[in-house]
Amino acid sequence: MLLVILFCVKKVYLIQLKKKLISFVSLMEPQYSLFVIFASLVISLALLPNPTTALSKCSFPAIFNFGDSNSDTGGLSAAFGQAPPPNGETFFHTPSGRYSDGRLVIDFIAESYGLPYLSAFLDSLGSNFSHGANFATAGATIRPQNTTMAQSGYSPISLDVQSVQFSDFHRRSQIFNKQGGFFEKLLPKRDYFSQALYTFDIGQNDLTAGYKLNMTTEEVKAYVPDVLGQFSNAIKKIYGEGGRIFWVHNTGPVGCLPYVMDRFLITAGQIDKHGCASPFNDVAQYFNLRLKEAVAQLRKDLPEATITYVDVYSVKYTLIAQAKKHGFENPFVACCGHGGKYNYNRFLKCGAKKTVDGKEIVISNSCKDPSVRINWDGTHFTEAANKWIFNQIANGSFSDPPISLEMACHRMDR
Template identity: 55%
Template sequence: MDVNLGRRWRGPIAMALRSVEAVAFLVFLVVGFSIFMAMGRSKTLNQIELNNHSGHCNFPAIFNFGDSNSDTGGKSAAYDRLPSPNGDTFFGKPSGRFCDGQLVIDFIAEKLGLPYLSGYLDSIGTNFRYGANFATAGSTIQPVDAKIFEMGFSPFSLDIQLFQFEQFKARTIELYKEGRSSYIESSFPRPVDFSKALYTLDIGQNDLHGGFVSMTEKQVLASTPNIINQSAEAVKKLYQLGARSFWIHNTGPIGCLPFAVIYYPPKPENMDQSGCVKSHNEVAKEFNRQLQERVTQLGAQLPDAILTYVDIFSAKYTLISEAKKLGFANPHGYCCGHLGDYNVDCGRKAMVNGTEIIGASCSNPSEYISWDGVHYSHAANKWIANQILNGNLSNPPIPITGACHKLGHS
């Protein structure tokens, strides 16, 4: 614009032009600023929403349901105690965990500032003030029948675990109604804690494993919708019992377990780039796809529920596919026990052709992803937990410390 224009022009026309120019410039500033702010909001919307929920939820308790991936002593208490070297790496003694140390559920408790969960079935030295663990090794989502039980799976399937929780809650509330005492208040959750607690589920692997033993892969796939339906009914039942915050793991790459590679040795056309049984992993992926779809549906059906779906498959598969880069040895190796020609569980003894075989541990468990051919090592569980607890593998992408909030709500 000519800076001398105002000097040369006089009268009403000049005044009008200057007014128009001033208004136009003001409009330019306002519109430009609005566009700039809108672009900024567009670029950072997801981050803003995540920041809105970055605060700690202060869960007063955790109630866990699952199988050996999260069993902190249930099966060991119900049957015979797991022997050393199980537990030795972290606890210095057997801890009821099918691992040399901590499980992912232990790292969840640590992240939330809570003590490790006691197994509901463990009557020795237990404390349920901050929750309880109903998981037992060998558990399935499907109710156990004679066929499944004879295959060696746990009688404490998910429906039984729900019955146990329902009784635990009812009797705990009864105790508080009968009269408070220092023992009750220090040993059991407060009645209000049940609706504020985090409910974690990590189960389904044994349903697939049992299917591979007794059915064709096509039959296992055909059975998946029914299994997912039963899992969804479990979530609904917990919701009816007052649960609101759920942290739900999908199932891991079962075809990558050393057990699977040894007992179902993949032919070249059925081996993926990481040396895993490709078809078994494809079944697991389909199971997970259906599970995620159902969790999304449940989120719409249960208006007050906060359901977080956790892609633990991706975390575990990344660890296996990048094992050497991450400091681990052969991803299909294992540290404790014997598989293959003769089976001796970790820490056990057996006579094989007149010779006593001991399921001893390797010298450095931290080098192994698999502890005993089926379960993950302490070092692997720690790495996996670090991948999932920050929310990077969750849907919605909320860290576990914010899993009491719905994305988009304060």
């Protein structure tokens, strides 16, 4: 109780109280002196500065992002056709390459550092890479898939390809940068690559890929070590290119996504108390456990790296489980979709069109108020949900080590 009281008192009063306690020691009975000395020591500890507050805020000149649709700002759209309306309707008021009604978590990360939104590496139109680049593509996996995109829906631009693209971008951007002119304005400076923040949000599709091949939960878990081995290799490769500061998101609760609950056979006994499919979330949690172990090993292997592991799973699960508490509704119903229990149809996805009486119409319009909805299209989150998620992870409450995004450039004791 004494500790609680002392740490709740303002600093100025703690200083005054410490002085009075010290002056009283000589006047008190011997049996009470030890108590006063102990109290004085506690106050001294309370007055010590927080190690992180003494550090200056980070100022990243650039961000390089790797991932899947959770952070794709236009990669897949540039390669295979634009994400159709009503995607982008809330913030951009037009399709923006994002599978959401607005901004993604990566957009809010860029905003927090005063940087423009990241241009997709694959997008040649209107892109500015002076502040970084986004190599993520929707449908991407860590481990390459032995299927075409038409067959499985998974992007051929897996993490290994993204890391090759980064390496090529790193090398060639500096060749063009030396030419000056508009190249110098559109490409990052050489020093930016070692000073940049490298963000990762990928792995979700690796888990569902196994289920689409009719694998059991145990069979999916069995290949997770190989997936994470390839993830570690990508980090090491980027480290070899000069990357030093990494911000790694774990994978979310895939068992809470409408498309998973609609696509796969799930029994009533496999639904948890909040309405999510337990087997899929169990696999996600196993993946995250092993990912955290992989990050810990990377810290040992890459002595100059600063790697922050972010528990996005817990944040997303909390949002879905306590949707009403946080101002949201219908967490399992897609805002933009068509029919069924979850307003999701994998054959008629968000923005799908159909010809009726010779006229082409959009049959999957968005809900009236996306700001109170969590799920956008059965697979991805709304801008409102993404903003809520960002606000939870930005302060470091879900990070290991527990450091905020604005302090992510500083190394903590290992």
